[in-house]
Structures are given as structure tokens and as C-alpha cells.
Amino acid sequence: MTENKSKNLSSEGPLSPFHIEVNRIKRGISLVASGVIGINDFGEDRAVLMTHGGRIIISGDRLTVLIYEHNTVEISGKISEVGFTYGKN
């Protein structure tokens, strides 16, 4: 007999500073990423966010960038594709 236990995040130790959250919004999709150290490229249809672990490549249309404190960045618009690369290059 196996016991199903829900995961308790607090028992897993501190969360990674790298964190992504995607939500559906009125004008498309909102992607919030924390742990961002730089924005390599930003245009109407493409955004490249640099983190310590690698890059987040966002493709879409009518993209807008919103910068918060503590290295948190929100990209909103008609996001069509999100890609990740390992390493800073």
C-alpha cells in the first residue's frame, strides 16, 4: 500500500531565486521571471532575458517589459513561444 503525500514546499528548503510564473491576462499572456540579471534583447516580437542559469527566449507579438524590484521582470503581450538555454552564452 502506497501513501500519497502532497509536497510541502517549505520542507524542501529555500526556493531557487530563478522562478517563472505564467498567467493568462486580458491582452495575451504574462510571464514573470525572477532572478533576471539582464535583458540582452528586447523588441516588439522578441525578448531575451539573462539569468544566472541561462537565458529565457520569448517570442511573440506586441511585447511589453515591466521591471520590478529584486530582479523581477514581467513580459506581457501575445507570447507564442518560450525557450530556455543553459549557460550564459
Added chain:
Amino acid sequence: MVRIDCLIFGYRKIKIPKDAVAKVTTRFLHMGVSVKISSDGEFTVRERDREKAHTALSGIEYTESECLGLLGAYKKIKNKPLVFSAVAVCMLFSSLSSCVVWDVRIDGNERITDAQIALELEGAGLSVGAPWWQLDRSKIEATLLRNSSEISWVNINRRGSVAYVSVAEKHTTDGDKSVVPSGYANVVARADCVIEEITVKRGVATVKQGDTVKKGDVLISGVLPAEAGGGFCYAEGCVIGRMSDTIGVTVERSYVKKSEKSKKIASVDLKIFNFSANIFKSYGNSDTECDIIKEIKTFSLFGKALLPLEISIDYATEYSKEACEYTDSEMVSVASARLTMLTDLALTHADLLKIRTSGHFTDTGYVMSNELVFTADVSSTLEFASE
């Protein structure tokens, strides 16, 4: 969309070249400045973050708007004393005007009229124009309860500049011993009728359903029979009787018609709060007959709150009289209108069972009548002495 804190504390719109967006966002990210940048390079910066934004934009060509939002508006009008003072006066006036009672609204009353309660409230200190800071609502409530014998509960609420007064009236229920009248009485018929229904609260019924009674007949007796212990009581009850009545009107063919000759303003009075001032008055007597028509204009704020401002205009309207005659159809319509009004009045406290309308022309006019059959309360209390 501009954030509400930006609108209040001021913001600036900055436009940078599209190719510099990535570089600028990275700088803002490192500096911890919160901004929203669109892909065409336009963004808004809070006024307090302006210095940081300048640092972040060093080496980049950009255009910056002047301060916008409430702070920007303040900075603009600060150097224009006339506009500034006008705005200040408006704000002062609006703040002062909210310090007084603009309207008193009363609800919850059925038997006591609004005017009676308003009079009691005025006596207690709450009236239109009274300053709020001088009003102790709990004290007014206590005064109202003490002075009025018909109010059992009162609550005064303030919403904006309007006082909402809720009252509860004292109930005179059947079981209340204090409302039993003293003395002795019979219940008698106040009209000739056929008894339809009889409900006895106190006393002995002397008639039954279907009996025909005449005006003044005893319906419920206050004299108790020997089986019930004898003696007298104050008879009470409700007796519904069926009765008939005829209402008629006569319209004469010839009548005097008044036609308006002129309408002049006789006087104009301005009333602010409880202060009234006459601002115009005409003198002199007219040789023809005239009616004085009073017109009172009130003003409200957006159709809701009544302003404590009234303009009362008296018009002197001169008339000339001339003899006229109705046509046959006009006579019938006038008679019909008058008869409808009289019938409605007669049936105010009655239920109509049957109506028959008839009319005929006479030598001088038109006669119209309604024969009504209706039920109504026919009981009337007649007190008597025990000797």
C-alpha cells in the same frame, strides 16, 4: 495605463530609441527602478524616480515630457495666482458646504407626517443649514423620543451632507391594555345598509349577517347580558355593510371663461438656508382682477442632494372674463370628469360591487349620475353614560 500613485504623485513620459530598450531595461533592473517599457521605447517614470532614470539614461538620447498627473497640474497652476486662488476657493467652498446639513430625509413613519417629525427635529436642533459640528446626534435622538409621544425609536445617520432619520412609531395593538378606552359605548350604524360581515372585539353583537339596518341602529351593544355577568363595556368591532348611493353632477351649458391677459413678476425672494431676502418687488395696483401665482425654484446637486437655496417668484396674472357656452360633447366630457372625481372620493374607504352610469340633457345643461353599490365599514362608536 498609468498607475494611480503616478497620477497622484506625478510622472513623466520618456521616449528612447527602440534599439536602446534592452540596454535601458537592464540598467533599470540593476537600479531597482520599477518601470513599464513598451517595445516602441516609451515609458513612464514616477517623479520621485526621475533622478535615477536620468542616471540610467546617461549616454542615450531621449525625450522627456514635463511633469504630468496631479503634481504636474499643481506645478502648472502654482504660478498662476488667479487660477490657483479660484481652485483654492472652490475647494474651500466645497469643504465648507459639506459642513452643514443639506437635506433631512425621514423614513419609517406611517401615521406621523414628515412635516411633524421635521418640526420636532428642528426643535431638537437638526434642520437644513445646521452645522454638523454642533449636532450631537444621540442628544437629538433622546430629545425627539422625550418630546414625541408617538415615536418609540429613532436613529439619525449621516451620509455625506444628508441626515437620514429613521423612526419607529408606537404601535397601538389590540392586546395593549393601555389603549382600552374608558367609559361605555355602543357601536351603531352610520348609514342604512345590509350587514355583510361583523367582527366583535368587545361587547355583544345585536345583528347578524344579512340583516337590514338603518342609520343609528345598535350593531354591537355595550350592555352585557346577565349570562355574561351583566354590566357595561366600551363596545368595539368592525362591521362591514352593503349599501347603495347615487352621485350626480350637473353641468350648465353657459359658463364664464377666464382668459389670461398678462403675467408680470410681482416679487422675487431669495432664500439661502433660513435667511430670506427680497430682491425684487413691483408696486402699484391693477384695475383688473388678477391672481397671484407663486413659483418656487429649488436647486439640487446632480439631481440628488437638495441645495439650501430657493428662489421664490410671485407672478401677478391678470384675467379677463367672458361668457361662453359648452357644446354637447364638451358638457358630457366635463360632467364625466367631475363625476369620476366625486366617485373616486366616495369610494376612498369602500369596495365597489356595482356601478351604473346614466346621463341626460336638460334645457340648461347636462345631468350625469352614478348609482353605486359598495361595501364599507359602517360602524360608528356612540358613547353613553351608565346612569
